[in-house]
Amino acid sequence: MANVRDWGAAGDGKMDDTEALQHAINDADGVIEFPRGEYLISKPLIVDLVKVGRTAISGSGGTAKLVMTGPGPAISLVGNHTGSADPNSFRPEEWRNERMPTIDGIEIEGRHPEADGIRIAGVMQPTLTRVLIRQVRTAVYVTGRARNILIDGCHIYHNTNIGVHLDKVNLHQVIIGDSHISYNRRGGIRVENSEIRNFQITGNDIEYNNFRAFAKLFSKPEDEAEPTAEIYIDVGTGTVREGTIASNTIQATFSSGGSNIRMIGGGEEGKHKAGMWTISGNLIGSQKNNIHLTYCRGVTITGNYIYSGHHRNVLVEHSRNILLGPNTIGHNPDYNDKELATGVTFSDSFNCNITGLLIQDAEAGTHTIKDAVPLQREALVEVIRCQRMNITGCQILDGTPVGLLLDDCQDSIVSSCLVADQRTEKRMTIGIAVKGDGKGVLVCNNRVIDARPERPRKTGDVNPNFTVRQGNLEG
Numbered sequence: 001m002a003n004v005r006d007w008g009a010a011g012d013g014k015m016d017d018t019e020a021l022q023h024a025i026n027d028a029d030g031v032i033e034f035p036r037g038e039y040l041i042s043k044p045l046i047v048d049l050v051k052v053g054r055t056a057i058s059g060s061g062g063t064a065k066l067v068m069t070g071p072g073p074a075i076s077l078v079g080n081h082t083g084s085a086d087p088n089s090f091r092p093e094e095w096r097n098e099r100m101p102t103i104d105g106i107e108i109e110g111r112h113p114e115a116d117g118i119r120i121a122g123v124m125q126p127t128l129t130r131v132l133i134r135q136v137r138t139a140v141y142v143t144g145r146a147r148n149i150l151i152d153g154c155h156i157y158h159n160t161n162i163g164v165h166l167d168k169v170n171l172h173q174v175i176i177g178d179s180h181i182s183y184n185r186r187g188g189i190r191v192e193n194s195e196i197r198n199f200q201i202t203g204n205d206i207e208y209n210n211f212r213a214f215a216k217l218f219s220k221p222e223d224e225a226e227p228t229a230e231i232y233i234d235v236g237t238g239t240v241r242e243g244t245i246a247s248n249t250i251q252a253t254f255s256s257g258g259s260n261i262r263m264i265g266g267g268e269e270g271k272h273k274a275g276m277w278t279i280s281g282n283l284i285g286s287q288k289n290n291i292h293l294t295y296c297r298g299v300t301i302t303g304n305y306i307y308s309g310h311h312r313n314v315l316v317e318h319s320r321n322i323l324l325g326p327n328t329i330g331h332n333p334d335y336n337d338k339e340l341a342t343g344v345t346f347s348d349s350f351n352c353n354i355t356g357l358l359i360q361d362a363e364a365g366t367h368t369i370k371d372a373v374p375l376q377r378e379a380l381v382e383v384i385r386c387q388r389m390n391i392t393g394c395q396i397l398d399g400t401p402v403g404l405l406l407d408d409c410q411d412s413i414v415s416s417c418l419v420a421d422q423r424t425e426k427r428m429t430i431g432i433a434v435k436g437d438g439k440g441v442l443v444c445n446n447r448v449i450d451a452r453p454e455r456p457r458k459t460g461d462v463n464p465n466f467t468v469r470q471g472n473l474e475g
Helices: 018-027 092-097 221-225
Strands: 012-016 031-033 037-041 045-048 056-058 064-068 072-078 102-104 106-110 115-121 127-129 132-134 140-152 155-159 164-177 180-184 189-192 195-202 205-207 228-234 239-246 249-251 258-264 274-280 283-285 289-294 296-302 305-307 312-317 320-324 328-330 344-347 350-355 358-360 379-384 387-392 395-397 402-407 412-415 418-420 430-435 441-444 447-449 466-468
Touching: 018 031, 018 037, 018 045, 064 072, 072 106, 106 115, 205 228, 228 249, 249 258, 258 274, 258 283, 283 289, 289 296, 289 305, 305 312, 312 320, 344 350, 379 387, 402 412, 402 418, 418 430, 430 441, 430 447
Parallel strands: 012 037, 031 056, 037 064, 045 072, 056 102, 064 106, 072 115, 102 127, 106 132, 115 140, 127 140, 132 155, 140 164, 155 180, 164 189, 164 195, 180 205, 189 228, 195 239, 205 249, 228 258, 239 274, 249 283, 258 289, 274 296, 283 305, 289 312, 296 320, 305 328, 312 344, 320 350, 328 358, 344 379, 350 387, 358 395, 379 402, 387 412, 395 418, 402 430, 412 441, 418 447, 430 466
Antiparallel strands: none
């Protein structure tokens, strides 16, 4: 074990310790111990695993702080792995020199506008535990080929760019767990232009990763409008599949381009390059769109509480094989009628199921949250220009103005749903509405309660509880 003080580092928060720390990394025995102190550096500490061999950096249980006063990452892990995760693809020298570099129990703070936290490139089994990274641009940046990444028990807090950024990476097996990732301006976890398989995001608190905490630093309107999310996946030139988002708290404050979970699987029909994901057992709330999927295929959303999406709680566009299963969608009952829990929209999508869903809007019927976009919807649950949709066994409560709407849909079924308005002042004018030019829509065995038409009913009017356009049972 190499105590960095023995290699000339002061750790007094005054002296530049860059040279001494790099000397210890290059020439010590591989275990780099930082005693309690504040270590100033002005250039990245390069851990070139090919040259220095297996390396562990320890901050003495979090009592040591590394302060980056220059541009670039405080620590750069560099490897040379070019294979896959298959054991047969590893070269003997990779096991001998490069496997499982660890960074544990250290704080990294930025004191330069272009300072970053940790950079990982070409590394096998990098492991970050009990690390605090704050006031940098990007806390953890991963690029190139990487395998078997573990980020566990970390605090990634108040950074001006991104918490964990997977950018232009070819990566199998990444687990981000048990961490607090919050107040990062452009997103908590962000994936761009990458090939990723086996991605687990589990047991984290991921929140407030948007512009709001940085309004004093960034004042341009375009900064606030930039799309961001707690978890943001834009495959770009790659594909992202085989993932799990489970047992997290994922919440935010409203931002104009914001989501809690945003997946973009390409920009063309048929190019569904994000999918084979499960989103389960999470608490998700208080963004413009809580879950927003575009050009995705094969996503299962079950067992979540999803609340107070100021535009939509769930918005699915141009996607296939999406299951929105038993979830509870509503609002925060502490605020009762003071907010709007907006609904679910599927548009231009195919082969999707909405089943066992419990969705209830708030008393207000209109937006009451500051800065929220005015309500633009026809129904609490909207299905627009979709084919082969199965909507079964749902409770749709307190919709405004319609409970469930199918517009220009084909070959779809609505059955065994309960649609009701429980509010003292009834706002739902139609329970279930089917309109447009779609064919082959079957609506049967549903119960609609207490819809109220917008005008007094006359003899011969359609029952407001249930409207079906003639011809929807064709073919």
